[in-house]
Amino acid sequence: MVHNIHFAQFIPPTAIHYATGTWSNAAGSVGSTIVKRKTANAETSLITVPVEVPSNSVALQGARLDSIEIDYELTIADLTSLTAVINKVTRGAEGAVAVVSTPAFTQSPSAADSKVQGKHKLVLTITTPAWIDNDEYYLAQLSAVAPAGTVIDLIAAVANFTLKA
């Protein structure tokens, strides 16, 4: 039996979903790192991280999601705002829509501090860590309201979880 509370899963920038804005592959500001880079433009982009951890159809088995960390860099200008949300998607049965709910979480650094120029490691900690059913998955989403000048480099995400089986 496995019951290990210290697992983590790297989620590369190429696995992340970007909507609104011009996003392209680029070398990171640190040599040999990779990023998705948003060209500077005044617009609101949605960055959605699919949380790729295992699930299990039996209660209290598989992965219990504890937190999600997102590494990114803002250059040239601060964002107007950066709002994080965690969505739990319960998949629909054949012919039915999915149902989305928003689990409570805390974040570090704060929304005010996470929108300023610099290198960031934003940690979203789920208030009540959740075992993931095989009909569910999680999406961590950032809504980035950018003025004309901000360039966003999305570097990576990491999901921290307990594995039990």
Next chain:
Amino acid sequence: MIHNTHFAQYIPPTLFHAVTGTFTWTAGQVAGEISLHRAAANQTSVITIPIIIPSNSVALQGAKLASIEVDYEILSGEPTSMTWTLNKVTRGIEGAVAVVGTVAKSNTVADAAAKTVDQHKQVITLTTPAWIDNDEYYLLELSMPTGAGGAVNEFLGAVANFTLKA
């Protein structure tokens, strides 16, 4: 407890990170396959493969990365060279940059043979297999100047081989 030295993780080409060049998603040469297709052009492309295996905040637990296999085809125009570099990225704390270190490794297919027009399975083996901390990840980078021949390539996928312990 699990201690299994034979785990492997398929990494699809949709997760590969390609810069410089014209890359598109195409069907592979074998029906049913998928590929990241590079169009012929005289330029140096860099393709980076993120190694998406678990990590663990406790020493000697989680995944110990042993090797990475990359399947690709060179369809025409042998490139000038293909250079593989394995990098370990240690993530920065809030406000700090990441630190990148180059990892010692060996290749099963010699440089000269790995760039011929053919189907290839390059195996990159770490000299010292490494347990991965939750503040680290690995990136396998291919730098490929193509020269006048241009080189048409298809990258089919990669597989990371690792020990899982928990």
